Amino acid sequence: PEMQFPLEAFDQLWSMAASLRVDIGLRLVDEFPPGQMHVVTHLALRCASVGEALESVVRYIRLTDADDRMMLARDGAEACLGYANAALDQGHRHNPWIVEHFYSMCCVFMAQAAGRQLPLRRVQFRAPPQAPLAAYRHRFGIDPEFSTARNALCFDQQALAWPLQTHDQYLRDILEQFASHRLPAAVESFGERVAEQLRLGWLGGRPLSLEQTARACEVSRDVLRSRLADAGLSFRQLKDDCRRDLARVHLAGRLSLGEIAYLLGFSEPAALQHAVKRWFGVSAGEFRRALTEQNASPSQRSATVPGTAHQPGRS
Structure with a gap:
């Protein structure tokens, strides 16, 4: 039977599993x-090509977790599958294993379905390593980069x-119809839609201008401004x-202040x-220490962290 599972309890289960097996994200x-997979995986495997399969995963990933987002970007001779693990949960979420699990599934199932291994160029994780390097090398065939600005395969x-x-x-058509009807029906506001495009741009290393954001939202710049004003x-x-939210996420990681400043477009x-002092009322060092202490102790994640959550566009 299906049931809704609280996100915090879900993350705690991952943490407990990792305490027993450090490579759980890679080996689960x-x-x-055989055959016991989520409908999103079944749908992907019935697609005609690797590209179509990954596009379907990007489209329906929210069936596994309404807060998860995946992006498939093409840049020259390279394609990158990005994953945002509830990045906007105000920095409170700590589950570095789920992205390892998703990327491991991608490599395993696509290799089985295509009859050959994905020709990986890079694997990047925002979190530090959770398992010995040999476990990552065994799964991906290359050494990943850790504590980076994004998750990317x-x-x-x-x-x-x-x-x-x-x-x-x-089967693909049947599964597609089933998945499309079950996709979370929550209607996001136009402001949330704009904010998500801005965040995805920064997470992908491509900050968006007003023109680019309007294009991503499929409206003109004047319409974008007008609808936001309304x-x-x-x-x-x-x-x-969005800068504030992503600064919170990056400060919880290992990037230097210089790297974070560059990624978020600061001079x-x-x-x-x-900006950190303005947003959170404390210095970047103090805020980073508070986040580090919180993530190091999952049982105390309800402790107060500087910088109370804001709604998009409200200060």
């Missing part, structure tokens, strides 16, 4: 009984055209709010320091 896929773009031996158009919002304020670390 090996424990799946990058491979030769030509692999997107590889046909899948598990393709079944009839909701009592402004593009400038939304951009600042220098001092400008980031000034």
Whole structure:
């Protein structure tokens, strides 16, 4: 039977499992009984090609967790599958194993369905390593990068055209209809839609201008401004709010202040320091220490952290 499972309890289960087996994120896929997979996985495996399969995962990932987001980007000869693990949960969420699990499933199931391994170029994790390096090398065939600005599984773009031996158009159409009807029906506001595009741009290393954001939202820049104004919002304020949220996420990691400042478009670390003080009321160092202590002790994650959550566009 299906049931809704609280996100915090879900993350705590992962933490407990990792305390017993540090490579759980990488190896859990090996424990799946044959054929017992989520509908999103079944749908992906019935697609015609690797590219179509990954696009379907991007479209329906919210069936596994309404807060998760995946992005498939193509850049020259490279394709990258990005994953945002509830990045906007105000920095309170600590589950570095779930992204390892998703990327492991991607590599295992696509290799089985295509009959050959994905030609990986890079694997990047926002979190530090959770298991010995040999476990990552065994799973991906290369050494990942850790404590980076994003989660990314990058491979030769030509692999997107590889046909899948598990393709079944009839089953695919049935599963697609089922998945589309079960997709979370929560209606996001236009402000949330704009904010998500801004966040995805920064997480992907491509900060969006007003013009680019409007294009991503499929409206003109004038319409974007007008619709935000109707909701009592402004593009400038939304951009600042998104910067604040992502600064909180990055400060919980191992990137230096200089790297975070660069990723968020600040001219220098001092400008980031000034913004952190304005957003959270404490210095960047103090805020980072508070987040580090919180993430190091999952049982105490309800403790107060500087910087109370804000709604998008509201300060």
